[in-house]
Amino acid sequence: MSHPHPELPLPPPLAKGGVRVTPLGGLGEVGRNMTVIEHDGQLLIVDCGVLFPEDHQPGVDLILPDFETILERIDDIQAIVLTHGHEDHIGAVPYLLRHKRDIPLVGSMLTLALVEAKLKEHRIKPFTLGVTEGGRERLGVFDCEFIAVNHSIPDALAVFVRTPGGTLLHTGDFKMDQLPLDKRLTDLRAFARAGEEGVDLFLTDSTNSEVPGFTTPERELSAAIDDVFRKASRRIIVACFSSHVHRVQQVLDAAERDGRKVAMVGRSMVRNMGIASDLGYLHVPDGVLVDVKKLDKLPDDEVVLVCTGSQGEPMAALSRMANRDHRIDVGEGDTVLLASSLIPGNENAVYRVINGLMRLGADVVHKGNAKVHVSGHASAGELLYCYNIVRPRNVMPVHGEWRHLVANGELAIATGVDPDRVVLAEDGVVVDLIDGRARIAGAVPCGYVYVDGSSVGEADEDLLKDRRILRDEGFISVMVVVDSSTGKIIAGPQITARGFAEDDEIFSQVEPKIVTALEEAARKGTTDTHQLQQVVRRAVGGWVGGKIRRRPMIIPVVVEA
Incomplete structure (x- = not known):
């Protein structure tokens, strides 16, 4: 199996006649699913979902795929194909359509109804194209056939994409429940027909690839x-x-x-x-x-x-x-x-x-003490069936953390897929399908884009680090007034602390250290307020780290008079 490298270069221009697959989310994580397929200068997007924040991302509402690499080519996008109506597959659609509102949305009736309701809240009226299982649509150079799959939401679809440069079968999220409540089975006959025609690249759901056997009906x-x-x-x-x-x-x-x-x-x-x-x-x-x-x-x-x-x-x-x-x-x-x-x-x-x-x-x-939930994803036994039915030439596991992708790749190899044709990629890693062979071609920037209140993309890791410090370590502000010409202290230091169990009086112990540090800086001729603020920060940080064993956010304010 091929592995991505952290130092991968930007990919070269796509070779004539080739097909490029760029995952912008959903690989190495559960959520934020988005795959960009390119051929002959045109782009097709499969899914556009969100990831929900974890505890180490305080204040963040949603996490979006990084659209940066496609925004400069947004007019090349022929359509967004939505496999089903879960948030991790449709939740980011409004944020992409903000950049170009008339990109066609293609999906089943329920999927489009759910995304239209979401877009209504964003005051966007989309252009939609409803499809059903067994149907085919020409979307630019992409000839897409839609296949019924069973999932934990009705009307889910896989998509078989035909291009002059090769064929791709993307399962979306699926399982093989043989007794579905809505009587809508995963269409394995359509999978088999695709396999007989030839599937050059099989992109398949990895979420339950570590789970042996079959998912409970x-x-x-x-x-x-x-x-x-x-x-x-x-x-x-x-x-x-x-x-x-x-x-x-x-x-x-x-x-x-x-x-x-x-x-x-x-x-x-x-x-x-x-x-x-x-x-x-x-x-x-x-x-x-x-x-x-x-x-x-x-x-x-x-x-x-x-x-x-x-x-x-x-x-x-x-x-x-x-x-x-x-x-x-x-x-x-x-x-x-x-x-x-x-x-x-x-x-x-x-x-x-x-x-x-x-x-x-x-x-x-709950699931821990009673059998009250089953997964919506195919377990290892079902994935093996699919590999044996489809017999793909190349495999690219999608939708899952790294351990899920690895396990899925091993299942493909167990059914006879050449290990060199099992491509393990993460978000941003570019895979080119050329002359029937899939290989990693490079990588594009693909960071997290945070929705933080009304802002999109303005929050970054530095901001989240500050929030974590405020949450976990507390906050200290120090106000000092100095003479503008000599740098000597006129008033202060005045200390305000929040988020500490200790009494405020304990912080009086650091005041002499601040005074000494500022006096030493003044003797050396330091009068710049920014430099004096750093002097205060070091003095307080050294004391609070040694005395209280904490690393709080320290905000020094030095005012000249």
Whole structure:
């Protein structure tokens, strides 16, 4: 297997007749999926998603792919093909369309409905092209055939891209549930037909490549959910992704069987389930769904709430319930069902919410203590089937952390793919398909782009480092007034500290050290205020590091008079 190198140069111009694949997200991480395919001077984008921040990225709302390498060629983009409606595949579309609003969006009916609702909030009216499985569309030089795949959201599609320079099969996110709730199977016959025609590069979902065997069918969860409903003595609160139509359908069906009413909580949940219902993907039993405002009039044992917050998001409904900051007052006898898996990096936040709910007296049912969720991604056994059916000439694992990509590559080799034709790449690593052979050609800049409040791309690692220091180490400001001609102290130092357990009086111990350091600088003829500020910073930093064992943010202010 070929490996990327941190010192890869910029790629050379694409050879005539070749196909270039540039992942701008989703490789080496779970989220931010975006792949750019180039041929004959034209670009096709597959997915454009976001990554959600972790604890070491305080204040960040979303993380976008780095569009910089394609913005100068934005008129060459023929379309954005969206494989399905999850945020990590469609969430960044509004931010790309800000640069050019008429880039066509291509996807299934549900996917386009979800992205259109998102774009409406950004006041963007997109140009869309709806497609269905089995359909083909010519998008510039790219001849795209769409293939049904099963996932944890309805209407997911793989895309088989034909170009004069080679063929590519991109699975998107998929699994091979043989008993899907919506009866929509992954179309392995279409995969086989693509394989018979010849797949030069197979880009396949790696998320569950380390998991042996086959992913559990969604249908098997119905009994476990029914069991939760039977045992619940008061209200049931179900937390899941706001796009997980299948799971919400199971909850609605269980509520009908148990004689309960269901209310949706959370703006994204209400919006997405409304769209799914209007389009016929969610079937709401008569009389089951009620407005959340009417719950107070119902007995507790007839109430089900479906809300967001299964990943411990601090502002989501479930977290606010755990913090007693929500109109729904969780208490003794309530049952909370977390009907989702843990996204890597969210473990602490989720367990914090679970502990908070249990402290309030709720019974919390989650994947760790009951079989209440299955993955939406193919496990190793399913991936092996796909490799044997498709028989690709080259393989490029996508969608996953590095360990997932490596495991997926090893599965490909086990089925007979030449190790030299399994390309392991990370975000920004450019892969060229030339004369039927895929090779790494270089790399383009591909950093994180942070959405921070109303700003996009203005926050950087230095800013996040400052925030982490403020959060973890505290803050000290020092005000000193000096004579403009001699540099001698006229007033101060005045010290203000925040984020320390120690009493403020302890900081009086450093004042003589600041005075001594400034007097020494004045004797040496230092009068520049910037240099004097550095003198103060060193004096305070040395003392606080030795005395309190902390490395706070230090803001010295030296004023001339």
